[in-house]
Amino acid sequence: MTTAHIGALKERETLRLCTAGSVDDGKSTFVGRLLYDTKSVLADQVESMERSSTDRGFDGMDLSLLVDGLRAEREQGITIDVAYRYFATDKRTFILADTPGHVQYTRNTVTGMSTSQVVVLLIDARHGVVEQTRRHLNVAALLGVRHVILAVNKIDLVNYQESVFREIEAEFQRIATRLEITDTTVVPISALKGDNVVERSTNMEWYTGPTVLEVLETTPVSGGRAEDLDFRFPVQYVIREHASDYRGYAGRVKAGRVAVGDTVTLPGGRTSTVEHIDTSDGELADAPATVGDSIVLRLADDIDLARGDLIAGSDRPAESREFAATAVVLTEKDLVPGAVLTLRYGSAQVKARITSVDRILDLDGVADTLAPEKATLNEIAHVTIQTQLELPVEDYAARGAVGNFLLIDPGTGNTLAAGFVGQRLR
Structure with missing residues (x-):
């Protein structure tokens, strides 16, 4: 060869x-x-x-x-x-x-x-x-x-x-x-x-x-890729070294790409510029970081960010406390309206409430169940969710690069449902 x-x-x-x-x-x-x-x-x-x-x-x-x-x-x-x-x-x-x-x-x-x-x-x-x-x-x-x-x-x-x-x-x-x-x-x-x-x-x-x-x-593999989306970087950990004034935001690139010199958007409508990109192999200066890369971003401005915050490109999703979603029930514990759960979206973890279960999708093509009392194991439901804090949610895309979340039982830590922002298959 x-x-x-x-x-x-x-x-x-x-x-x-x-x-x-x-x-x-x-x-x-x-x-x-x-x-x-x-x-x-x-x-x-x-x-x-x-x-x-x-x-x-x-x-x-x-x-x-x-x-x-x-x-x-x-x-x-x-x-x-x-x-x-x-x-x-x-x-x-x-x-x-x-x-x-x-x-x-x-x-x-x-x-x-x-x-x-x-x-x-x-x-x-x-x-x-x-x-x-x-x-x-x-x-x-x-x-x-x-x-x-x-x-x-x-x-x-x-x-x-x-x-x-x-x-x-x-x-x-x-x-x-x-x-x-x-x-x-x-x-x-x-x-x-x-x-x-x-x-x-x-x-x-x-x-x-x-x-x-x-x-x-x-079959083309390029369509609908996470690389084609705008930059998304959920902060997983903030690294501080007080002796050297080092402040870096660690995480993994979920969508798009970022390079030194790029302008990024931050919570609260703020913007900043990427000055350094650090990796386990040293500083990345001549090439962009892409989807799947675990990196540390250092910005031009001294900004107080925390785990769960999103660093994004220019097309930043709007922040909201209520959104429609599609949820797949994964356990024998039902999803019911009014249930208070923990929602994990990106690296953010917040308290959330199921405002309503709007319909159960009939995957056999007969008729959906409207306004059901609950969603049970293996059922796929349209739901409305309200969160304690605002989140930059956006519709599900690129095989889960953005727009997916988990609903967790706060008492046991068990994952109750996997969800996709947006209501599909009406």
């Missing part, structure tokens, strides 16, 4: 994707096929899978065994919300979030999709679009996922019939259009046989579109 080739591999883009689907839609086999055909599994794993397949009397290789360790752990009572897999091709590297298929694990699906750029939604060709298909599409729309691949799996079990595929494709596109998910690809696959996952099928002359991997390798 040449130096140039090694350098090209290091510069590959990374795509984050999430798999979702109903129980028994073949999701484990699909993930196994993707890993196996991209040569992303070790030789000893393949040998173990082959032995286990033979021992179980399986005709061929049971690729689902490549992820069966996670299933065994669940059977032993170990909770794994979302399983992450890593694989790569010559064109890209991938981080795959594998989510549970059961309805009662909607909250886990939200977790997996919340950081994903692409959702691969599997359905069984024999059953077509079902309740979970609509539910997962609604969650994808809720989280602002732009790219959805519908993998119509087990197409071999319907004799590779084009008519079956086209009927499913049409119904899926109707739902996606209603939810304003416009970037979609529908691919007929057999994860078990290997059709159209990584390798192109020879069993469906009528299908001339891309394989699932080809879509994953060509």
